[in-house]
Amino acid sequence: MGPRIRVPLLISRHPVGCPHSWGMRASVVPGDTDDVGMSVVSVLTAFGRIARTSELKARGVTERELTWSVRSGEVTRIRQGLYALPGVDPIMMHAAEHGGAPGCTDAARLHGLWVLADGERHIWLGTAGNRHGGCKDCRFHWDEGLVQTGRLPPVHNVLLQIAKCAGEETFFAAYESALRWSKISPGGIAWLWKHLPVRMRWLLDFAQSDADSGLESLVRLRLRRFGIRLRRQVAIRGVGEVDFVYGGWLIIECDGRENHEREAERHKDLMRDAAAAARGYETLRFDYSMIVHDWAVVEAAILAKVRSGSVDPRRNSQATGMDDRVSARQAARNTAPRAFDP
Ligand SMILES: [Zn+2]
Ligand SMILES: [Zn+2]
Numbered sequence: 001m002g003p004r005i006r007v008p009l010l011i012s013r014h015p016v017g018c019p020h021s022w023g024m025r026a027s028v029v030p031g032d033t034d035d036v037g038m039s040v041v042s043v044l045t046a047f048g049r050i051a052r053t054s055e056l057k058a059r060g061v062t063e064r065e066l067t068w069s070v071r072s073g074e075v076t077r078i079r080q081g082l083y084a085l086p087g088v089d090p091i092m093m094h095a096a097e098h099g100g101a102p103g104c105t106d107a108a109r110l111h112g113l114w115v116l117a118d119g120e121r122h123i124w125l126g127t128a129g130n131r132h133g134g135c136k137d138c139r140f141h142w143d144e145g146l147v148q149t150g151r152l153p154p155v156h157n158v159l160l161q162i163a164k165c166a167g168e169e170t171f172f173a174a175y176e177s178a179l180r181w182s183k184i185s186p187g188g189i190a191w192l193w194k195h196l197p198v199r200m201r202w203l204l205d206f207a208q209s210d211a212d213s214g215l216e217s218l219v220r221l222r223l224r225r226f227g228i229r230l231r232r233q234v235a236i237r238g239v240g241e242v243d244f245v246y247g248g249w250l251i252i253e254c255d256g257r258e259n260h261e262r263e264a265e266r267h268k269d270l271m272r273d274a275a276a277a278a279r280g281y282e283t284l285r286f287d288y289s290m291i292v293h294d295w296a297v298v299e300a301a302i303l304a305k306v307r308s309g310s311v312d313p314r315r316n317s318q319a320t321g322m323d324d325r326v327s328a329r330q331a332a333r334n335t336a337p338r339a340f341d342p
Contacts, residue, residue: 006132008271008319015259038072039059039060039061039065040056040061040065040066040069040075040083041069041074041075041085043055043056043060043061043284044056044075044083044084044085045085045093046059047149047150048148048150048151049065049084049085049087049088049092049150050078050082050083050084050085050088050092050096050150051082051083051150052081052083052151053066053081053082053147054081054084055149056083062245066083067100069082069083069323073086074086076088078093078096078097078333079132079244082096082097082149084096084150084205087148089110091109091110091121092110092150094121094123094138095121095123095124096138096149096150097132097133098123098125098131098132098133098138099125099129099131099147100123100124100125100126100131101123101124101128101148101149101150101151101152101153102121102122102123102146102152102159102186103122103123103124103141103157103158103161104122104124104139104161104162104166105118105120105122105162105165105166105170105174106121106122106123106140106158107122107124107152107153107154107161108158108162108174109160110152111152111155111178111183112177112181112183113155113158113174113177113178113181113183113216114173114174114176114177114213114214114217115166115170115173115174116166116169116170116173116214116292117161118166118170119137120137120139120189121135121137121139122138122139122141122161122165123138123139123140123207124141124143124145124147124153124157124161125140125141125142125143125147126142126143126145126146126147126282127145127146128142129142129147132325137284138224139165141161143160143161143164144157144195145153145157148310152202153190155178155183155184155188156188156189156191156192157185158174158190158230159171159175159178159184160192160195162174163196163197163200164197167216168200169205169221169222171200171203172203172206172207172217172218172221173211173213173214173218173221174209175192175203175204175210176207176208176209176216176217177211177214177217178216179208179209179211180209180210180211180212185317189204190275192204192228199277203216203221206221208232208233209316210233211232212233212243213254213256214256215254215255215256215288215291215292216232216243216244217252218291219243219244219252219254219291219298219317220232220244220293222295222299223302226303226306228245228246228302228306229246229338230244230245230252231244231245231246232244236251236276236279236281237279238275238278238279239251239272239275239276239279239281240272242276242283245281245311247306247309248307249280249281249282249309250282250283250284250305250309251276251281251282251283251284252280252283252284252285252302252305253269253283253284253285253286254286254291255269255285255286255287255288256287257287257289267311269285272279273285282299282305284302284305285342286298286301
């Protein structure tokens with residue numbers, strides 16, 4: 001292959017005056033032309049769509065190219081020294097404005113994990129990041145790790161942040177969804193076990209990888225406090241797969257569908273319930289709003305059913321799988337115990 005010869009570029013896809021245009025560059029090397037005018041965008045893409053000026057310059061982007069890219073709308077200036085491609089997730093953008101990355105429940109959502117909405121923004125600043133600005137809706141997290149502009153913290157970091165900030169239920173649901181979708185490695189789990197508060201480590205053992213939704217995680221965890229053990233994703237002949245079965249006779253379904261979907265599926269649900277009844281099952285069915293916002297109603301319904309089963313000679317506590325110890329304690333109090341004893 002002969003030496004590369006610099007020749008004039010006759011056609012530019014950039015307007016005159018743009019530093020990417022031929023008028024601003026004396027020559028280019030054939031074969032490199034694809035990079036002309038794309039450098040800011042391609043470098044930003046490589047950085048996860050957000051980058052600092054210093055990071056862009058280290059990759060060869062000039063001040064002039066940067067200025068032009070912002071003027072042309074190709075690139076957005078988040079604040080001084082920080083740039084993004086248009087269309088970056090607003091949560092990612094807001095975290096970058098503060099000098100960090102989305103953390104905790106925000107990062108979990110962006111990782112595709114199941115989390116309850118809490119109406120707050122959670123910003124991760126790494127071990128010792130500097131916070132830029134402040135706002136009343138943002139919670140700031142300083143913990144192990146180095147923030148990389150435009151990138152989410154690893155899933156194990158995110159889960160630890162949730163454990164410390166949002167509590168055990170939100171942590172548990174997010175963790176089960178991480179297992180379900182293989183978002184956390186065995187090494188990440190080991191790291192989490194080591195860093196998790198000791199009182200919460202049992203949740204890692206209790207978690208399973210077959211939860212279809214966070215609602216299922218919440219129900220299983222909350223009922224565990226009463227010693228109620230559930231079998232999950234049980235296939236029943238003539239009925240299909242149900243979310244939970246308790247004691248071989250009570251079906252519990254957690255319906256996370258939107259209202260309109262639920263309406264369309266209502267007939268199918270009624271048919272399933274009837275088919276289950278014909279086989280000796282009773283069915284309790286709860287939707288998202290009940291489980292998340294009216295748990296007391298759900299809890300009372302399940303406990304009443306379980307109690308009725310425990311005094312039914314055909315469904316005594318041993319056959320139903322109810323923990324005898326907790327069952328007896330509940331009967332003594334005649335109320336549902338609220339305290340949790342792991
Ligand atoms: Zn948080
Ligand atoms: Zn903020």
